[in-house]
Amino acid sequence: MKDLVARKNILEKAYDPSDFRAIGHQMIDLLSDHLERVQVDQDHPVLPYQDPEDMLSYWQKDFSSDSDIADVFQKIVKNSISVHHPRYIGHQVAVPAFISSLAGLISDLLSNGTGVYEMGMAANAIEKIVTDLVANKIGYTNEASGVLTSGGSLANLTALLAARKAKAPTAVWENGHQEKLAVMVSEESHYCIDRAARILGLGEEGIIKVPVDKSFKINTLLLDEYLQKAQSEGLHIIAIIGCASSTATGSYDDLNTLADFAEQNDLWFHVDGAHGAGVVFSEKYKHLADGISRADSVVIDFHKMLMTPALNTGLIFKKAEDAYKTFEQKAQYLWDSQHTKEWYNSGKRTFECTKLMMSIKVYAILKTYGEEIFEQNIDTLYGLASVFAQMVKERTNFELALTPEANIINFRYINSDRKNLSTLNAAIRQTLITSGKFYIVQTRIDDELYLRTTIMNPLTKEEDLLALLDEIERIAISLD
Numbered sequence: 001m002k003d004l005v006a007r008k009n010i011l012e013k014a015y016d017p018s019d020f021r022a023i024g025h026q027m028i029d030l031l032s033d034h035l036e037r038v039q040v041d042q043d044h045p046v047l048p049y050q051d052p053e054d055m056l057s058y059w060q061k062d063f064s065s066d067s068d069i070a071d072v073f074q075k076i077v078k079n080s081i082s083v084h085h086p087r088y089i090g091h092q093v094a095v096p097a098f099i100s101s102l103a104g105l106i107s108d109l110l111s112n113g114t115g116v117y118e119m120g121m122a123a124n125a126i127e128k129i130v131t132d133l134v135a136n137k138i139g140y141t142n143e144a145s146g147v148l149t150s151g152g153s154l155a156n157l158t159a160l161l162a163a164r165k166a167k168a169p170t171a172v173w174e175n176g177h178q179e180k181l182a183v184m185v186s187e188e189s190h191y192c193i194d195r196a197a198r199i200l201g202l203g204e205e206g207i208i209k210v211p212v213d214k215s216f217k218i219n220t221l222l223l224d225e226y227l228q229k230a231q232s233e234g235l236h237i238i239a240i241i242g243c244a245s246s247t248a249t250g251s252y253d254d255l256n257t258l259a260d261f262a263e264q265n266d267l268w269f270h271v272d273g274a275h276g277a278g279v280v281f282s283e284k285y286k287h288l289a290d291g292i293s294r295a296d297s298v299v300i301d302f303h304k305m306l307m308t309p310a311l312n313t314g315l316i317f318k319k320a321e322d323a324y325k326t327f328e329q330k331a332q333y334l335w336d337s338q339h340t341k342e343w344y345n346s347g348k349r350t351f352e353c354t355k356l357m358m359s360i361k362v363y364a365i366l367k368t369y370g371e372e373i374f375e376q377n378i379d380t381l382y383g384l385a386s387v388f389a390q391m392v393k394e395r396t397n398f399e400l401a402l403t404p405e406a407n408i409i410n411f412r413y414i415n416s417d418r419k420n421l422s423t424l425n426a427a428i429r430q431t432l433i434t435s436g437k438f439y440i441v442q443t444r445i446d447d448e449l450y451l452r453t454t455i456m457n458p459l460t461k462e463e464d465l466l467a468l469l470d471e472i473e474r475i476a477i478s479l480d
């Protein structure tokens with residue numbers, strides 16, 4: 001009985017609004033202090049790096065201690081990378097606009113499942129507004145429609161499912177594979193495309209990777225040859241995928257030529273714009289994605305260039321009906337008929353059953369700042385990337401891999417004998433990130449290791465980038 005009372009008290013405590021208010025206020029103070037610190041104090045580490053085993057024992061110790069939750073929150077912040085730090089120049093994760101993160105708290109508290117209308121009335125209506133806005137920016141007509149889903153990987157998989165539904169000669173959804181199907185994509189595409197194709201059961205031979213040209217764009221001169229070769233081997237190509245942009249180098253494929261190719265060969269044309277389709281919001285940079293309106297489907301990650309916390313992805317179809325056809329399936333407990341098309345039951349068009357209220361995080365930004373903020377963000381980040389590329393070019397000890405089109409810049413330190421550059425640059429990066437002063441990543445280009453930076457933070461300044469090059473130089477000399 002005593003146990004029961006104690007347990008009941010715990011449950012009551014877990015749902016006590018006054019505790020929520022008190023802890024919530026403390027948490028907002030903690031996070032605001034953190035943000036103020038990382039934005040102004042350059043010496044505050046971007047990444048307080050610790051080895052994985054040390055991190056694990058740190059948390060094992062915490063778990064067995066009686067630290068209170070405010071303490072725990074503080075420790076989490078202290079032991080995490082700070083994307084809000086102007087010297088975070090690493091992976092393509094948006095620096096969330098604060099208003100969007102606050103909307104995220106509403107999502108986590110209300111926990112509306114959103115898949116069916118009643119479980120997310122506001123979120124579903126707002127999702128339509130947000131996805132219609134993006135469809136319009138892409139240049140689609142009002143025949144288009146979209147959904148939000150958890151991440152570019154899942155959205156690309158969903159788009160390829162739609163492609164299969166539309167272009168496979170027989171009904172794979174109902175009867176399984178009868179033919180050997182395949183998709184064509186640049187060899188520089190994100191690995192999730194390869195995974196999606198394998199999940200679809202296409203196997204290795206069903207993923208036709210077309211080489212890139214010297215700008216790391218799909219080599220459109222090779223498309224016919226690759227198509228014919230695949231067909232002669234008995235493959236039925238269902239789709240061509242364009243990268244806008246590619247992950248490693250930020251290169252935009254020639255979408256108009258891919259659209260022509262798709263039209264000529266009756267293929268589904270999908271654009272993986274997870275990183276770079278945000279340029280549709282920018283007058284200055286939208287030309288990079290010219291031809292995007294001719295795609296049958298487009299993926300765009302709000303949590304990359306459009307300032308929301310991860311994950312938050314739009315999957316937009318040129319023709320709404322394709323979205324509905326993708327997952328035709330009975331789910332009596334959710335909706336009455338599999339055949340009706342209700343925009344407000346967004347679960348009909350996504351793999352996810354329950355999903356976060358992603359739309360409100362985009363809407364919060366739009367309502368607070370207007371869509372110009374996306375344009376400003378893109379223009380600032382892409383603009384700064386080209387300034388940085390110029391800085392790299394002007395330094396004798398550095399080499400630029402290619403002139404960036406997007407905000408992804410690949411470069412490396414070079415010494416006079418140009419020996420072991422991959423090993424040297426890997427060591428530079430390791431020293432740099434464990435110092436906590438900057439966060440950058442690395443990639444391989446033509447089998448050589450390059451330092452890779454993605455300028456994601458609109459508060460990063462030219463001084464930060466100059467300081468990065470100085471620091472790399474200093475580390476390189478100390479390693480030599």
Ligand SMILES: Cc1ncc(COP(=O)(O)O)c(C=O)c1O
Nearest residue numbers: 151152153190245246247274275
């Ligand atoms: C071009 C591209 N497509 C897809 C993805 C995968 O997106 P997500 O991480 O949202 O699943 C990425 C991630 O970096 C990407 O750059």
